[in-house]
Amino acid sequence: MQPAVFLDRDGTLIEERGYLDRLELLSVFPWTADALRLLKRAGFALVVVTNQSAIARGIIDERFLDQVHQELSARLARGGASIDRYYHCPHLADAPVERYRQACRCRKPGPGMIEQACRDMGLDPARSFMIGDRWLDVACGVGAGTRAIRVLSGHGAAEPETPPATLMAELSRQGDAGRQVAAADIILGNLMEAAGWILRNSPR
Ligand SMILES: [Mg+2]
Ligand SMILES: [Zn+2]
Numbered sequence: 001m002q003p004a005v006f007l008d009r010d011g012t013l014i015e016e017r018g019y020l021d022r023l024e025l026l027s028v029f030p031w032t033a034d035a036l037r038l039l040k041r042a043g044f045a046l047v048v049v050t051n052q053s054a055i056a057r058g059i060i061d062e063r064f065l066d067q068v069h070q071e072l073s074a075r076l077a078r079g080g081a082s083i084d085r086y087y088h089c090p091h092l093a094d095a096p097v098e099r100y101r102q103a104c105r106c107r108k109p110g111p112g113m114i115e116q117a118c119r120d121m122g123l124d125p126a127r128s129f130m131i132g133d134r135w136l137d138v139a140c141g142v143g144a145g146t147r148a149i150r151v152l153s154g155h156g157a158a159e160p161e162t163p164p165a166t167l168m169a170e171l172s173r174q175g176d177a178g179r180q181v182a183a184a185d186i187i188l189g190n191l192m193e194a195a196g197w198i199l200r201n202s203p204r
Pocket of ligand 1: 008010134154155
Protein backbone atom coordinates (compact mmCIF):
# COMPACT_ATOMS: atom_id res chain seq x y z
CA MET A 1 0.00 0.00 0.00
CA GLN A 2 1.19 3.47 -0.91
CA PRO A 3 1.32 6.46 1.44
CA ALA A 4 -0.51 9.61 0.37
CA VAL A 5 -0.73 13.27 1.08
CA PHE A 6 -4.37 14.34 1.19
CA LEU A 7 -4.78 17.98 0.30
CA ASP A 8 -7.45 20.50 1.06
CA ARG A 9 -7.96 22.71 -2.00
CA ASP A 10 -9.10 26.23 -1.06
CA GLY A 11 -6.61 28.08 1.11
CA THR A 12 -4.10 25.23 0.85
CA LEU A 13 -3.33 24.71 -2.87
CA ILE A 14 -5.04 27.86 -4.14
CA GLU A 15 -6.16 31.21 -2.81
CA GLU A 16 -9.30 31.13 -0.68
CA ARG A 17 -12.03 32.84 -2.72
CA GLY A 18 -15.21 31.95 -0.86
CA TYR A 19 -17.29 30.13 -3.48
CA LEU A 20 -15.07 29.74 -6.50
CA ASP A 21 -17.72 30.14 -9.18
CA ARG A 22 -15.68 31.64 -12.04
CA LEU A 23 -12.44 30.28 -13.50
CA GLU A 24 -10.88 33.76 -13.25
CA LEU A 25 -10.97 33.38 -9.46
CA LEU A 26 -8.61 30.39 -9.59
CA SER A 27 -5.22 31.49 -8.27
CA VAL A 28 -2.62 28.85 -7.46
CA PHE A 29 -0.14 29.72 -4.71
CA PRO A 30 3.35 30.27 -6.19
CA TRP A 31 4.84 27.41 -4.13
CA THR A 32 2.14 24.80 -4.79
CA ALA A 33 3.62 23.05 -7.84
CA ASP A 34 7.10 22.86 -6.27
CA ALA A 35 5.72 21.42 -3.03
CA LEU A 36 3.65 18.81 -4.85
CA ARG A 37 6.60 17.81 -7.02
CA LEU A 38 8.73 17.18 -3.92
CA LEU A 39 6.03 15.06 -2.30
CA LYS A 40 5.43 13.06 -5.46
CA ARG A 41 9.15 12.39 -5.88
CA ALA A 42 9.23 11.10 -2.28
CA GLY A 43 6.65 8.48 -3.22
CA PHE A 44 3.40 9.98 -1.99
CA ALA A 45 0.15 9.75 -3.93
CA LEU A 46 -1.44 13.22 -4.09
CA VAL A 47 -5.17 13.36 -3.49
CA VAL A 48 -7.35 16.46 -3.22
CA VAL A 49 -10.26 16.24 -0.75
CA THR A 50 -12.51 19.30 -0.96
CA ASN A 51 -15.89 20.28 0.51
CA GLN A 52 -17.95 21.83 -2.28
CA SER A 53 -21.19 22.88 -0.65
CA ALA A 54 -21.49 25.43 -3.46
CA ILE A 55 -22.93 22.49 -5.41
CA ALA A 56 -25.53 21.74 -2.72
CA ARG A 57 -26.35 25.45 -2.65
CA GLY A 58 -26.87 25.58 -6.41
CA ILE A 59 -24.05 28.11 -6.91
CA ILE A 60 -22.00 25.82 -9.17
CA ASP A 61 -22.62 22.39 -10.69
CA GLU A 62 -20.44 19.26 -10.90
CA ARG A 63 -19.52 20.06 -14.47
CA PHE A 64 -18.09 23.44 -13.53
CA LEU A 65 -16.20 21.86 -10.64
CA ASP A 66 -14.62 19.44 -13.13
CA GLN A 67 -13.56 22.42 -15.25
CA VAL A 68 -11.93 24.05 -12.24
CA HIS A 69 -10.01 20.89 -11.45
CA GLN A 70 -8.93 20.44 -15.06
CA GLU A 71 -7.66 24.01 -15.11
CA LEU A 72 -5.88 23.53 -11.77
CA SER A 73 -4.23 20.37 -13.09
CA ALA A 74 -3.19 22.17 -16.28
CA ARG A 75 -1.53 24.95 -14.29
CA LEU A 76 0.21 22.48 -12.00
CA ALA A 77 1.45 20.56 -15.04
CA ARG A 78 3.25 23.70 -16.21
CA GLY A 79 5.15 23.52 -12.92
CA GLY A 80 5.89 19.82 -13.40
CA ALA A 81 3.34 18.70 -10.78
CA SER A 82 0.22 16.58 -10.88
CA ILE A 83 -2.70 15.54 -8.68
CA ASP A 84 -3.50 11.83 -8.81
CA ARG A 85 -7.16 12.17 -8.01
CA TYR A 86 -9.77 14.69 -6.87
CA TYR A 87 -12.52 13.88 -4.38
CA HIS A 88 -15.23 16.36 -3.50
CA CYS A 89 -18.26 16.39 -1.22
CA PRO A 90 -21.23 18.11 -2.92
CA HIS A 91 -23.56 17.56 0.05
CA LEU A 92 -25.10 19.61 2.81
CA ALA A 93 -27.56 18.38 5.46
CA ASP A 94 -29.92 21.28 4.66
CA ALA A 95 -29.03 21.72 0.99
CA PRO A 96 -31.32 23.95 -1.08
CA VAL A 97 -30.73 21.53 -4.01
CA GLU A 98 -32.65 18.42 -3.03
CA ARG A 99 -30.47 15.76 -4.65
CA TYR A 100 -27.51 16.89 -2.56
CA ARG A 101 -29.44 17.12 0.72
CA GLN A 102 -27.82 14.54 2.94
CA ALA A 103 -25.93 14.29 6.23
CA CYS A 104 -23.08 12.42 4.61
CA ARG A 105 -19.83 10.91 5.84
CA CYS A 106 -17.77 12.64 3.15
CA ARG A 107 -18.22 16.27 4.18
CA LYS A 108 -15.17 17.29 6.21
CA PRO A 109 -14.67 16.96 9.17
CA GLY A 110 -16.05 13.52 8.26
CA PRO A 111 -13.38 11.04 7.14
CA GLY A 112 -15.39 9.71 4.16
CA MET A 113 -13.38 11.14 1.26
CA ILE A 114 -10.06 9.86 2.63
CA GLU A 115 -11.59 6.47 3.42
CA GLN A 116 -12.95 6.24 -0.12
CA ALA A 117 -9.61 7.23 -1.64
CA CYS A 118 -7.80 4.61 0.45
CA ARG A 119 -10.18 1.92 -0.84
CA ASP A 120 -10.06 3.12 -4.45
CA MET A 121 -6.31 3.63 -4.67
CA GLY A 122 -4.86 1.16 -2.15
CA LEU A 123 -3.49 3.86 0.13
CA ASP A 124 -2.20 3.38 3.68
CA PRO A 125 -3.68 6.04 6.01
CA ALA A 126 -1.20 5.24 8.79
CA ARG A 127 1.70 6.42 6.58
CA SER A 128 -0.27 9.33 5.12
CA PHE A 129 -0.80 13.00 5.91
CA MET A 130 -3.67 15.46 5.59
CA ILE A 131 -2.80 19.10 4.95
CA GLY A 132 -5.38 21.86 5.27
CA ASP A 133 -5.94 25.39 6.51
CA ARG A 134 -8.80 24.61 8.90
CA TRP A 135 -9.46 22.50 11.96
CA LEU A 136 -12.03 20.50 10.04
CA ASP A 137 -9.23 19.37 7.71
CA VAL A 138 -7.18 18.20 10.69
CA ALA A 139 -10.24 16.40 12.07
CA CYS A 140 -10.88 14.71 8.73
CA GLY A 141 -7.32 13.37 8.62
CA VAL A 142 -7.27 12.24 12.23
CA GLY A 143 -10.68 10.57 11.81
CA ALA A 144 -9.36 8.61 8.83
CA GLY A 145 -6.16 7.60 10.63
CA THR A 146 -3.62 9.95 9.01
CA ARG A 147 -1.32 12.49 10.59
CA ALA A 148 -2.40 16.06 9.98
CA ILE A 149 -0.83 19.45 9.39
CA ARG A 150 -2.62 22.78 9.61
CA VAL A 151 -1.29 25.58 7.43
CA LEU A 152 -1.67 29.31 7.99
CA SER A 153 -2.50 30.22 4.38
CA GLY A 154 -6.15 30.73 3.42
CA HIS A 155 -8.35 30.77 6.54
CA GLY A 156 -5.47 29.29 8.54
CA ALA A 157 -4.31 32.44 10.31
CA ALA A 158 -7.88 33.23 11.39
CA GLU A 159 -8.55 29.80 12.86
CA PRO A 160 -8.76 29.59 16.68
CA GLU A 161 -5.81 28.15 18.60
CA THR A 162 -7.79 25.12 19.66
CA PRO A 163 -10.49 23.19 17.78
CA PRO A 164 -13.72 25.22 17.95
CA ALA A 165 -16.55 24.00 20.20
CA THR A 166 -18.88 23.34 17.25
CA LEU A 167 -16.30 21.03 15.68
CA MET A 168 -15.66 19.27 18.98
CA ALA A 169 -19.40 18.71 19.41
CA GLU A 170 -19.54 17.21 15.92
CA LEU A 171 -16.65 14.91 16.78
CA SER A 172 -17.94 13.84 20.19
CA ARG A 173 -19.73 10.95 18.48
CA GLN A 174 -16.33 9.62 17.46
CA GLY A 175 -15.08 8.86 20.99
CA ASP A 176 -11.85 10.65 21.83
CA ALA A 177 -11.37 12.05 18.32
CA GLY A 178 -11.57 15.59 19.70
CA ARG A 179 -8.58 15.10 21.96
CA GLN A 180 -6.67 13.49 19.12
CA VAL A 181 -7.46 16.40 16.84
CA ALA A 182 -6.08 18.88 19.36
CA ALA A 183 -2.95 16.73 19.74
CA ALA A 184 -2.44 16.49 15.97
CA ASP A 185 -1.90 20.19 15.68
CA ILE A 186 1.28 20.73 13.71
CA ILE A 187 1.04 24.33 12.50
CA LEU A 188 3.17 25.47 9.57
CA GLY A 189 3.13 28.50 7.32
CA ASN A 190 2.07 26.97 4.04
CA LEU A 191 2.09 23.91 1.80
CA MET A 192 5.81 24.24 1.01
CA GLU A 193 6.73 24.21 4.70
CA ALA A 194 4.39 21.28 5.20
CA ALA A 195 6.05 19.36 2.37
CA GLY A 196 9.47 19.97 3.89
CA TRP A 197 8.22 18.81 7.29
CA ILE A 198 6.79 15.62 5.81
CA LEU A 199 10.01 14.79 3.97
CA ARG A 200 11.99 15.22 7.20
CA ASN A 201 9.53 13.31 9.37
CA SER A 202 8.47 10.27 7.37
CA PRO A 203 10.57 7.10 7.21
CA ARG A 204 12.26 6.42 3.90
MG1 LIG B 1 -9.46 25.23 3.00
ZN1 LIG C 1 -20.70 14.40 1.22
